[in-house]
Each structure stands twice: as structure tokens, then as C-alpha cells.
Amino acid sequence: MGDPRFFTPEALTTFAGGYPVQPMKLTHGLLAHPLLGLPALQQLARELPADSIEYNPGNLPVGIAPEDVPTPERALEQALEGLESAGVWVVLKRIEQVAAYRDLMESILGDLAHVVQPRTGAMLRQEGFIFISSPGAVTPFHFDPEHNILLQVRGSKTMTVFPGDDEAIFAPHVHEAFHLGQHHRNLPWQEDFAGKGVAITIHPGEAIHVPVKAPHWVQNGDGVSVSLSVTWRSEWSFAEADARAFNHVLRGVGLNPRSPAPYPASNRVKALANRALRRLRG
Template sequence: MDQGTERAMQDSNGMDDGWIDPPALSAFAAAYPARAVGLAHRLTNHPLLRLDALAALAGRLPDDHVEHSLGNLAVDQDPDAIARIAAHPADIVRTIADNGCWMVMKKIDCDPAYTALVDTILAQLAPVTLPATGRHQRREAFLFLSAPDAVTPFHMDPEHNILFQIAGTKTMRLYPADDPAIVSAEQHEAFHRGGRHRNMRFDPAFDAQAETFMMAAGDAVYVPVKAPHWVQNGPTPSISLSITWRSDASDRAARLHRVNHRLRTLGVTPSPTGAAPHRDAAKIACHRAVKALSGAARRAVGRRRDRVAY
């Protein structure tokens, strides 16, 4: 168990029931890690999640921790055709009701004011997540602000994720991660190589497999690793908090996809992940060994790797 989770679990012993409702935790335990599920939470009045606090946060985060654009996007938006306004991030937060924007503040867990909140939420989840998928890795938190009717295009993310709706309403349409008609093996493999924009092609035929979550303040949704989704904001400004973590299980899957990608480039058609457990284990072991050697070589010459993907 990481020190942050252990410390927060100790600190949360005196809390009433935590930030996630106990019945929601039971639903989460029944669904995790493979199924999406709607949850309920108690974060809506947290002082760190009010608009003035978020404007202050936007003003002190590093530039590369803030991304924003206009929010009138298509579900299958071309990332090269996304427009932005010229405004300071703090001003975008303050005027989110009228500026037509979408914004994400990334890795807010690195800000000292938010560290304890993220630790406490993850600590409440730990009795479910740690036995099922192993230790929390790359724990991160994101804050999303969206103007009325803004769209977050179709994409998938590499983490386990719980999206907490703090203010406003939105509709999330979520699709299975394991349907090759939606995301092919080649797409999974390319995703873990990094270097591509997160937005993905969308076919309306995918909607036959969609699960729809109507979210208002106090609602949350657990999104499994790489479950594709897109989001339509409601008629009022939206604030959402996303708590994410990777796991031993998601790390193993990512390594398999990277090995399979390499095999495919060599002209070998790899077996699907999960089809041959012993072969999968051998691939993971080889990948770990190669990465350990390459990491040692980089360190020996004083080079650091900027890790964009797994």
C-alpha cells in the first residue's frame, strides 16, 4: 500500500462515512473492476471545489497542467480543428457560464491544498480496489469545467476512474472496452504506444452497446480502464472531479498490448490478451526485463525518460 493511501486511511477513521455513500461503495465493490456503475457522493459542498477555489487553483498550476478549448465540439472531433480563446485559465474558470469553453486541470493532486482530499477518497476505495487489482499506481486527479452544452468527444483513458459530478448536469455515454467492433486490438496496442491524441473515431452504430448515465450534482460514475465514452454537458455550467489510478492489473494489460504491438510490427499476429495466460505471463516478464535494462542504461548515462504512456 502506498504511503498516501495508508496515511489517508488512518486520517479518515474519524470521518462519519467518508465522501462516498456506503451503499455506493457496496455497488462499486460489486462492479469493480470491469463494469461501469453509478454511485452517490457527498463532495458537492466541499470548499476546494467551489468556483472561487478552482479559479485560484487554475492561477497557480503549471501551464502544462491546464488544457482548454471551445466546447462546441463534435463527438468524433478532429483534434487538429479545435479552437481556443486567448484568456488566462483563472479567467476562463470565473466566466465558464458564458465563455463557451471546456477546461481540464490536470494532476491537481500535486497541489498541496488538494493532496489530502485525493488521498482520503482513494483510501475509502482501497478496501475494494487493492484486493481486486493490486496497489494504486500513478494516482492522479483532474478537474473539469464545462460551459453549457459543451461536448467532450469520444475517447478512452488508461486509468480506473471515478467521475464525481460537483455542479451542473451532464450525460455520459459509455461503451464496453472489450468490444473489438468499437476498439480493435490494433487500436488498443497503438494507444499504449503513446503519441496520439486521445480523441477516437465514432460510429453511431456503437450506440447499440452504450450505457447512459444522467449525472447531476451528487452523482458519480465508475469508468473502467479504457472504456470509451463521450459526454454532453447540460444547460448550466458543469464542474466535475475525476479521481484516477492505475493498478497492477492495468499495468499488466498495458505491457501485453505494447508487446503485441511490437510483434505485429515484426509481421507476427499476436494472440489476443487473455487467450493464453501462460504466454501472456511470459510476454509481461520479457517486457519488464527489457524495460529494466533500458532504464538502467538511461540512468547510467544521465538520461531521463519523459513517460507519456505505459
């Protein structure tokens, strides 16, 4: 391993102790980075294509269907200039489209590669996201297909993380539909889920590792929040997704297939079968 740029040896030891299955708090050294101040992020928002910006009101319930999310009342640029009172959260997506942010993201992920690659393989499809949020804003209950490190740069937020393999929270057909592009990332919320989650609060200089498809929801603290999310896919995560898609095929012919096994199982047989079927279908 080379000298880490953004994580201390202690943080990397913590990461190695739980990757890829455990949510955990880490520490980082990005607080003074000039690319992560609000003026730089306002400029980044101007440079990114429109489809790389997601903009939502912040006063949302934990569980909400995507079609029920209202349109924010202020224009994006006005909201970014008045975050204290705008009541919004904004995501700048795929920041690697801008060279300086790509270099930053790759450097951060480079610190982690010596832990990641022996376990889940090469860090594929590396992407970065920046969340800019008003005080108290809520990101509803959802899950993501990537391995994820969320680094807090300004303000605080609490992420409540749930087990990714608990089928009482979301059933196999929801996994399958998501990987086939038929289900939004948002998940239905039930109050009896609450006791299954682990709440992790992070302040500037702290980060959270979020396992693949671990359901979670987020609430900001009482100040403006800026967070950087660095994500990657792996051969393991792609195999899990392909195995889910193949289960959908099996379910369509009347079978009741077993769900893909959690890490360290590879799910390779079903994954290869789905890839072969996809090739046959062109």
C-alpha cells in the same frame, strides 16, 4: 475498513458489485467542499503549471481528431469568470500538485481501497483532475488508461460509456499505439457505435465509475458543470498496457498475436516479456 468519509456504505456496496469491469453510478458527499467552489478553482488554475491545464471549446462533435480542435476564443481567466456564455471546457490536471487537493484526493481514494486492492492491487500513480465546463459542452469520444471515479459537484452531465474490449470500436493496433505514445486519446466516431453505449446521467452528489480504457463521450447539461475525477493505475492496468506493447513487437515480426484477456486474467507473461525487452533496450 475505516469509516468512509465521502461514500455511504450503500455506494461502497454498489462499487464492490462491479469493480473493476462495470460502469456504474455511485453517490458521494462532496457537495459543500470548499476546495470545489468556483473561486477556489480559479485560484487553483493560477497555482498549477501551464502544462497542467487543458482548455478546449465546448461546441465540438462527438468524434474529432485532436489536430482539428480549434483554439478557444476567450482567454482562460475570462472564460472561468463567464462560464455561462464562454462555451468551453477546462481540465485542471494533476491537482495533487497542490497539497490541499492531494489530501482531498487521497481521502476519497482511501474510501475505496478495501475494494480495489484485493482485486487489482495497490492504487498506483494516483492523480486528480477537475473539469469545469460551460452548458452543453461536449468532451469528444476517447478513452483513458486509468481506473476512474468521476464525481459531480455542480450541474449535470451525461456520459455515454462503451465496452472497453469491443475491438469493433477500436482495433488492437489502436490500443498498442496508445500505450507506445503514438495515438491520441481521442477515437474516431462512427454512428453505428451509438447503440453499443450506455448513457449515465449524473447530478450533484452522484458519480460514475469508468473502467480502464472504456471508450466514452460526455455532454454537459444546461448549467455550468464542475466534476472531480480521481484516478489510479494498478498492476493489472500496467500489465494490460505492457501486454499491448509486446503485441506490437510481435506484430512487427509478422505475427498476429491474441489481444490481452479482460479482467480477471493477469496478462502477466506478455507483460513480463515486454518489461524484460524494455530493460534490454535500456
